[in-house]
Amino acid sequence: MQLIVKPQRLPFVYTWVAVAAVIAGSYALVFLTDPAPASANRMHWYVARASGMTSYILLAIAVLLGASSSTGLWDRWKLRKLTTQLHQFSALLVFPFLFFHLWGLHADTSVPFPLPSLFIPLHASYRPMAVGLGILVMYGWVLLIVTSYFREKLNAKVWRTIHILAFPMFIGVTLHGLLSGTDTGKPWATLVYAIPCALFLLVSGRRLFVTRSRRQPQHPKQREGQN
Numbered sequence: 001m002q003l004i005v006k007p008q009r010l011p012f013v014y015t016w017v018a019v020a021a022v023i024a025g026s027y028a029l030v031f032l033t034d035p036a037p038a039s040a041n042r043m044h045w046y047v048a049r050a051s052g053m054t055s056y057i058l059l060a061i062a063v064l065l066g067a068s069s070s071t072g073l074w075d076r077w078k079l080r081k082l083t084t085q086l087h088q089f090s091a092l093l094v095f096p097f098l099f100f101h102l103w104g105l106h107a108d109t110s111v112p113f114p115l116p117s118l119f120i121p122l123h124a125s126y127r128p129m130a131v132g133l134g135i136l137v138m139y140g141w142v143l144l145i146v147t148s149y150f151r152e153k154l155n156a157k158v159w160r161t162i163h164i165l166a167f168p169m170f171i172g173v174t175l176h177g178l179l180s181g182t183d184t185g186k187p188w189a190t191l192v193y194a195i196p197c198a199l200f201l202l203v204s205g206r207r208l209f210v211t212r213s214r215r216q217p218q219h220p221k222q223r224e225g226q227n
């Protein structure tokens with residue numbers, strides 16, 4: 001499987017360039033208007049929070065599109081191809097924003113985040129459990145993307161089992177954001193978490209229903225109709 005199919009390659013590069021340009025532009029603006037050290041003007045702290053929220057939204061889009069694809073929802077509107085591409089694209093796009101999330105945390109000096117605290121669960125002094133959940137999801141997400149890349153070389157059952165881990169990962173990262181984030185409780189942040197969670201419940205319920213009804217033995221007349 002190609003992770004980024006040809007039509008996605010340019011948009012993917014453009015997105016990286018746009019993200020880098022926005023960050024560089026924001027840095028330039030902050031230093032021009034307020035030349036105090038970044039620790040004083042809190043630039044990195046904003047970067048960490050904004051990119052955390054963006055990674056969360058992208059991860060949620062990837063999980064929701066992936067989970068809904070097998071329910072037949074998109075086939076009805078002939079949107080399956082588009083949603084599959086969006087699913088892969090948003091899943092990959094989590095990484096650049098995750099990079100900025102970690103970089104912002106590391107560069108912000110108000111709460112120390114040395115490199116080991118970014119990569120070793122329970123190492124951080126700040127909310128170690130909640131931050132640890134974020135670190136575990138990061139590793140899980142890397143595993144999920146890498147195994148998708150080598151899907152053809154893997155046993156289908158192994159690939160599927162790893163891919164299904166996206167469900168607990170979504171729950172884990174929601175808890176991570178809610179329990180470690182500064183913005184938890186703000187009305188806009190409540191919406192950012194509540195909308196994907198509500199859709200997640202709906203899609204998971206529909207998936208369960210569809211899987212169960214597919215497993216039900218068919219009526220002989222239905223089977224005849226298929227022959």
Ligand code: HEM
Binds near residue numbers: 059117180
């Ligand atoms: C896929 C992985 C991750 C996603 C989607 C994610 C997402 C988020 C979100 C949505 C928030 C809330 C931000 C806010 O309230 O403004 C947050 C906060 C935070 N995350 Fe992550 N995160 C991820 C991985 C990590 C990792 C690996 C670390 C490692 C240290 C980490 C450390 C933190 C910290 C310390 C905060 C609190 C920041 C603050 O609001 O001051 N996250 N994250």
